[in-house]
Amino acid sequence: MSPITFYNRDSGQIETEQVYGEGFLKWAYGNPLGSIALHSFVKRPFFSAWYGRKMSTPQSKSRVQPFLDTYGLDPADFVKQPDEFTSFNDFFYRKLAAGARPIDQSPNSIVFPADGRHLGFPKASEIDGVFVKGQSFDLEALLGDAELAKRYSDGALVLSRLCPVDYHRYHFPVSGTPGETRLINGPLFSVSPIALKKNLSYLWQNKRTLTQVETASLGTVICMEIGATCVGSIHQTFTAGETVEKGAEKGYFAFGGSSTITLFEPGRVTLSEDLVSHSAQQTELYAKVGTVMATASSTE
Numbered sequence: 499m500s501p502i503t504f505y506n507r508d509s510g511q512i513e514t515e516q517v518y519g520e521g522f523l524k525w526a527y528g529n530p531l532g533s534i535a536l537h538s539f540v541k542r543p544f545f546s547a548w549y550g551r552k553m554s555t556p557q558s559k560s561r562v563q564p565f566l567d568t569y570g571l572d573p574a575d576f577v578k579q580p581d582e583f584t585s586f587n588d589f590f591y592r593k594l595a596a597g598a599r600p601i602d603q604s605p606n607s608i609v610f611p612a613d614g615r616h617l618g619f620p621k622a623s624e625i626d627g628v629f630v631k632g633q634s635f636d637l638e639a640l641l642g643d644a645e646l647a648k649r650y651s652d653g654a655l656v657l658s659r660l661c662p663v664d665y666h667r668y669h670f671p672v673s674g675t676p677g678e679t680r681l682i683n684g685p686l687f688s689v690s691p692i693a694l695k696k697n698l699s700y701l702w703q704n705k706r707t708l709t710q711v712e713t714a715s716l717g718t719v720i721c722m723e724i725g726a727t728c729v730g731s732i733h734q735t736f737t738a739g740e741t742v743e744k745g746a747e748k749g750y751f752a753f754g755g756s757s758t759i760t761l762f763e764p765g766r767v768t769l770s771e772d773l774v775s776h777s778a779q780q781t782e783l784y785a786k787v788g789t790v791m792a793t794a795s796s797t798e
Contacts, residue, residue, distance in 0.1 A: 502691050504615045504782040507772060507789070512781075515615075515661065516569060553753040558586035565589075569663045591666050591733075591750040599665075601745030601788040608767055608792040609745055611721065611758050612668040614660040615782035618773035618791065622761065623651040627780050633698040640702040640759070641720075642682045650720065652764040656773070656791055657701075659689060659757045659782065667750040668723065668758050669787050670742050674713035676721075678738045682706050689726040689757045701757070707732055709748070715794060720761035721748065732756075745788050760791075767792040 502515040552558065562580050566573065573580055575598040583589040602609050610616060619625045625635045635655070638647035660666055670676070687693055687700035694700060705725040710718050723732045734749040736742060769792045776783045785791070 504784050505772070505776045507783055507785045513784070516663065553590065554585045554587045556585060559583055559589070561586045562589045571663065575665075587753050590662075590753050593667065594665060599745075599786055599788045602790050604790070604793075606794045607744075607790045608671050608716070608762075608794070609669075609788050610656075610658060610785050610791045611671045611748070611760060611787060612658050612660055613665045613786050614658045614757075615784050616656060616658045616773060616791065617777040617780075617782055618654065618656045618769040619777060620654050620769060620774060621652050621764075622655040625655065627778070628657070628694065628698050631780070633694075636699065636702055639699070640706075640722075641708065642680075646720075650761045650763065653762045654767050654769050654792065655762075656760045656769070657757060658760070659691075660751065661690075662753070665787070666752075666756070667787075668748050670711065670721065670736075670744060670746050670748050671760055671791065672711060672713050672716055672719050673742065673744045674711040674716075674719065675741050676709050676711045676736055676738055676748075679707050679709045679734050682708065684725075686725050689724060701759075705732075707734070709734075711742075716766045717763040719763075720759075722759040722761070723749065723751070724757040724759065725751075726756045762792075765795055768795050 503512050504515060505511075506513050562583050565571075565586075566580060575594050577593045577595055578588075580589070583592070599613075617628060622635055622637050626632060628635070637651055638644050641647050641650070660668075682705070684703050684705045687697075687704055689700060689704070701724060707723045709721045711721060712718055725732055731752050732749065733752070736746070736748050742748075770790055773783050773785075773791060
C-alpha cells in the first residue's frame with residue numbers, strides 16, 4: 499500500500515502521515531487472515547471497549563512520553579504536562595492551553611471543528627472521489643433518515659479525520675443552538691485511509707452521533723461524530739438547548755482515530771478554495787480547529 503500523504507496548510511507542503519498502528523491496519527484490511535480477525539472481533543464494540551479500558555489504567559501512562567517522542571508533539575500546548583497525566587486516555591483527550599487554537603473571529607467564517615485531515619465537497623450528492631475515484635457517499639445511510647438526506651443532498655459536506663496523534667476534542671464550527679444528540683449504533687471499523695480505500699461505507703456503518711445546530715443565518719448545520727476501532731467512546735460535553743459560540747467545545751473522543759462530518763443546507767456556504775481543490779484530487783488538507791473551512795454565502 500502506498501504511503502498516506504496530505505497537504506499541510508500551515509507548511510504549504512505535501513507531507514507523509516506517520517500512521518499509528520500501521521502494521522496492524524495493513525494486516526487487518528489487506529490480509530485474508532486479518533480480514534477474518536476484523537470481522538470476527540476487531541470491528542465489534544467489545545474489542546474497542548476492552549482496549550479503551552486498557553488505555554485508562556494507571557499503567558498506561560508510561561506510554562505518554564514515548565508517544566510524544568515518536569510523534570513530536572509540543573507539551574507547551576497542553577494544560578497538563580506529560581508527567582501529570584493519570585493514564586494514556588487522560589493524555590489522549592487532553593485539553594489545550596488558552597490561545598493554543600485561536601478561533602477565527604470573522605462574522606462570515608465557518609471553522610474546522612477539529613485538528614485533522616479534511617476533505618470538502620460543495621455538493622454531497624456529487625461526491626465521487628473519496629481517497630480513490632468512484633467512491634460516493636450514501637447520505638441516507640449516513641444520516642439514518644431519508645427526508646434529512648434529501649434536504650442536505652445538494653449541500654456542502656466536510657469530512658474531518660483525526661489521527662491518534664491529533665488533539666481529540668471537537669468543537670462547534672458555527673454559533674447557534676444545538677439540539678439533542680442522536681445516536682446511530684453500529685460496528686467500529688477503522689476510518690484510516692488504509693481501510694476507507696477498501697470500503698468507504700465504513701463511515702455509514704460505524705457507530706455515529708448526529709446533532710443539529712440551529713443558526714441565525716446558516717439554517718440548520720449538522721455536526722456528526724463517527725466512532726472507529728479502539729475509540730472507547732464519543733463524549734458530548736455541551737448542553738442541548740443552550741446557545742454556543744463558534745469554536746466552543748462540543749465533546750471529545752477517547753482513544754483511537756476517528757472522524758467528524760459537517761453538513762450544510764444547499765447554498766448556505768462556500769468552502770475554502772484550498773480545501774475544495776485538494777479534495778478534488780483525493781488529497782486531504784491538514785488544518786487546525788478554529789481556522790477557516792468555509793464562508794457564509796451571500797443571500798442577496
